[in-house]
Amino acid sequence: MKSFLIDMDGVLVRGPQLVPGADVFIERLAAQGRKFLVLTNNSERTPKDLEHRLKKIGLNVGAEHIYTSALATARFLNSQRPKGTACVIGESGLVAALHDVGYVITEDRPDYVVVGDTAHYDHQRITQAIRLIVGGARFIATNPDVTGPTEAGIVPATGSLVALMEKATGRQAYFVGKPNPLMMRTALHQLQEHSENAIMVGDRMDTDVIAGIESGLETILVLTGVTRREDVERFPYRPARIVESVNAIEL
Numbered sequence: 001m002k003s004f005l006i007d008m009d010g011v012l013v014r015g016p017q018l019v020p021g022a023d024v025f026i027e028r029l030a031a032q033g034r035k036f037l038v039l040t041n042n043s044e045r046t047p048k049d050l051e052h053r054l055k056k057i058g059l060n061v062g063a064e065h066i067y068t069s070a071l072a073t074a075r076f077l078n079s080q081r082p083k084g085t086a087c088v089i090g091e092s093g094l095v096a097a098l099h100d101v102g103y104v105i106t107e108d109r110p111d112y113v114v115v116g117d118t119a120h121y122d123h124q125r126i127t128q129a130i131r132l133i134v135g136g137a138r139f140i141a142t143n144p145d146v147t148g149p150t151e152a153g154i155v156p157a158t159g160s161l162v163a164l165m166e167k168a169t170g171r172q173a174y175f176v177g178k179p180n181p182l183m184m185r186t187a188l189h190q191l192q193e194h195s196e197n198a199i200m201v202g203d204r205m206d207t208d209v210i211a212g213i214e215s216g217l218e219t220i221l222v223l224t225g226v227t228r229r230e231d232v233e234r235f236p237y238r239p240a241r242i243v244e245s246v247n248a249i250e251l
Contacts, residue, residue, distance in 0.1 A: 077103065081112075
């Protein structure tokens with residue numbers, strides 16, 4: 001009985017709306033006793049915050065079933081430099097994840113500068129982080145997404161801010177979130193599952209599907225997000241299955 005890693009945006013939700021049938025799919029997984037995690041590259045919110053957000057639109061997913069790029073980033077840093085220090089440009093989801101692994105948030109010679117999703121940054125804050133990186137702090141980012149969706153339209157996301165900082169510092173950031181297979185492997189570790197017994201469900205060829213393939217998972221592309229069926233032929237790799245929505249996935 002295979003376990004599931006399921007992308008959130010474009011698969012279970014679209015902006016503030018539930019994808020039709022997503023609630024039924026989650027109920028089917030729970031009824032069969034399958035292990036699953038809902039993944040998001042967005043690092044702003046904690047799993048508990050996301051649980052509340054999803055519940056308001058009709059999707060009952062406990063915080064223990066939600067895995068964010070902030071959690072993956074915190075686990076990566078703790079494996080590299082346990083109980084380290086970091087200067088953070090990001091929101092509560094990232095700060096809480098770092099605190100939970102014993103990291104100290106500081107601007108005094110931190111081990112790392114960590115950049116995540118946030119709408120609250122300014123020139124002074126970015127300049128400070130750039131100086132710390134030039135001074136020797138290691139440069140980490142939660143995800144490479146350059147834009148994010150809102151009801152008003154797209155907004156610049158982590159990847160866009162990081163591009164500015166990379167240009168200013170001459171240093172390349174290390175991105176932990178999808179399509180880095182590291183996020184998939186740490187998610188599988190949380191599930192206590194092996195890649196050959198897991199399925200990745202996503203709506204993007206360039207993050208979800210490639211991350212699943214490179215991690216050794218079966219991949220399912222759903223067409224409720226950004227990818228259309230005709231787009232698939234542009235890529236040198238293919239998902240194992242293409243379905244209209246998660247509710248069409250045969251378990």
